[in-house]
Amino acid sequence: MALQVHLPNQQMVRFNEDDTLTSVVEKEKDKRSMLTAFFLKNKEDISARExxxxxxxxxxxxxTRSHRWNLRKQGLMRGRLVSANPAEGERYYLRLLLSHISGPTCFEDLYTVNNVKHPTFRKAALERGLIESDDGLSQCLTEASLFQFPNALRRLFATILTFCEPGDVRKLWYDHYNALSEDYRRQYESVERVQNMVLTDIKVFLQSMSDNIDDFDLLKINENVNLESGVFREVQEECSVVxxxxxxxxxxxxxxxxxFVYNEIMRHVNNDIPGVFFIDATASSGVAANNMPGGRTAHSRFKLPINLENNLVCKISRQSGTAQLLRTAKVIIWDEASMAKRHALEAVDPTMKDITGVMLPFGGKIMVLGGDFRQVLPVVRRGTRAQSVNSSIRISPLWSSIVKLRLTINMRALTDPWFSDFLLRVGDGVEETVQGNFIRIPDDMVIPFTEKKVIKCFD
Structure with missing residues (x-):
């Protein structure tokens, strides 16, 4: 169970877009978060303080209704404090205190050590001996390694160096080197190459925070080892595509x-003209048949959240390698965009503006979307046809700013124009139906049923 960790009066607040500030404050002031309810339970129930x-x-x-902790009657549940990055300062030290102190009844209890109230959580943690050594930082890396990828751990390590001033950097490095280098050790056999790549990533992260790796007690990078030093891994991978x-x-x-479509897009590319295009291609045009070299899913590349309806924010930091890759890219091609939910497009647009600092659609990048709306609409779990249509990118406010281009020639069916026309009629909804919404498949496209053929295919 994920347990909320927030600073005093900084808990998450939910409100409607048209709510006034006064109504939001009035509605939320009496609500308890998991953390403040934890304090209240300790205040009311002495046995809870252990x-x-x-x-x-x-x-x-x-x-979740009463916003209270009630005595458990059955079952067993384990808790996990929501992670906090050392760069968050006080919230990180609050989490550290909550991990070690039993039974606090208010935030003041956490500020107080030996009847002395300290001005910050960091000072309180220091007085309690929690950050006298690097144990808290080491524990932070250990916990993060359980659910974070190695690249995120390297960023966290660099953040710790910048903001937390660990006493023994070299020990912290050796203690967590295996977790920091896990992905590179799977790719490369050379120990020195792996070590250099980990150090280079940390160097780049430190530079993004205006720090220098030479200012810390770490191993030196061997510049003679070929690893495109100083370049984000995401950019390296994309540039190495054959x-x-x-x-x-x-x-x-x-x-x-x-x-015509190619020349129109290249005109924008060669003249640095921003533009967003949608190429409406028939199902068998051959456009989607060949996967792009080095292609990634939209969710992977743009770090789209799983629940798009309630979270229109891509999880991309401006200092990350993904952000640098997107800034460097001249053209972004999004295939099968017709099957993507409008919320995905609407999440990428503000993200690209934030990354590039350009307030044009998609940060002024040339976006090429492709797809065929005659095929499958965006999938809405247990949704109606109307809900599927409403989730399409054609309903998005962004659609009006997109240039539409069409490819009507079915490249795979040039020798069978009747079949090509049949597919278009079905896709456009003009093919004659029988018994309601059923479409009759022409006899010459159907294999007559025989038990022998069924057994051969499926037995």
């Missing part, structure tokens, strides 16, 4: 429609 915050779910259950010669020569084989 538990630390992280152990509370073992004995009590959280009531482009096959036939892909470069494909321009010579474009049909007139494809050539």
């Amino acid at each position: 538990y630390k915050y992280k152990d509370f779910p073992k004995k009590f259950t959280w009531d 482009i096959e010669p036939e892909h470069l020569q494909a321009r010579a084989f474009l049909n007139p429609e494809q050539k």
